[in-house]
Amino acid sequence: MLELRRAQAGYGRIQALREVSLEVGAGEIVTLIGANGAGKSTTLMTICGVVPAQAGEILFEGESLRGLSPDAIVARGIVQVPEGRRIFPQMSVLENLELGAYLRRDSAGIRRDLEHVMELFPILAERRHQPGGTLSGGEQQMLAISRALMARPKLLLLDEPSLGLAPLVIRQIFAIIRRINAEGTTVFLVEQNANQALRLAHRGYVLENGRVVLADTTEKLLGNEEVKSAYLGI
Numbered sequence: 001m002l003e004l005r006r007a008q009a010g011y012g013r014i015q016a017l018r019e020v021s022l023e024v025g026a027g028e029i030v031t032l033i034g035a036n037g038a039g040k041s042t043t044l045m046t047i048c049g050v051v052p053a054q055a056g057e058i059l060f061e062g063e064s065l066r067g068l069s070p071d072a073i074v075a076r077g078i079v080q081v082p083e084g085r086r087i088f089p090q091m092s093v094l095e096n097l098e099l100g101a102y103l104r105r106d107s108a109g110i111r112r113d114l115e116h117v118m119e120l121f122p123i124l125a126e127r128r129h130q131p132g133g134t135l136s137g138g139e140q141q142m143l144a145i146s147r148a149l150m151a152r153p154k155l156l157l158l159d160e161p162s163l164g165l166a167p168l169v170i171r172q173i174f175a176i177i178r179r180i181n182a183e184g185t186t187v188f189l190v191e192q193n194a195n196q197a198l199r200l201a202h203r204g205y206v207l208e209n210g211r212v213v214l215a216d217t218t219e220k221l222l223g224n225e226e227v228k229s230a231y232l233g234i
């Protein structure tokens, strides 16, 4: 579904992605793990068209995304849940969700999807009229994921959904990601929490200093001695 071929990107003179090649197949959960500053967020920003690729190729369903605007990339079916959630704190939960559907015109479908996300996260139904900013960190993450689902993504990009959350809440969020995937959405998950991410995903990539240094099934990565000592603290 998604393929990066030797993608390079950066900020001015900082080359954040030196050479990133990876693939995400339809129906998979693929994770990209790596330390702080390895280039994980930049990888997602480059896929979304927010940070332009300087070289290499980014293909989605066989077509190049290079040069497309972020809006056009959302319209193709790629939606990101950004690091730090970025919900609109003054707007109600419902208004935040409706914003996720801003490119859609099928009002019956939007209503059905609203009901669906509220069934996935019942707390959002309870708090639908509350300002987003009054939700807890975990609830805001649920809202950010739900807002992305309102765009009906084929490929959902998640940037560190576990950041700053308690272990129990992380487990809930990861269980929902598994369900979203089982219902047909392909997932590309960027995480510093390698342990949880590798237990959730089917395949994984390890990013170091803007380069993919390891690629394998998550089962093999969990047993890999380098991964264990560098990322799993074993």
Ligand code: ATP
Binding pocket: 011, 014, 015, 016, 034, 035, 036, 037, 038, 039, 040, 041, 042, 043, 083, 192
């Ligand atoms: P984190 O887990 O901290 O988000 P990351 O793996 O997602 O780390 P990136 O945020 O992609 O890493 O950062 C990769 C490199 O690019 C780092 O050296 C970082 O300092 C730099 N960088 C990221 N964003 C910017 C920016 N807006 N301007 C300049 N440099 C940036």
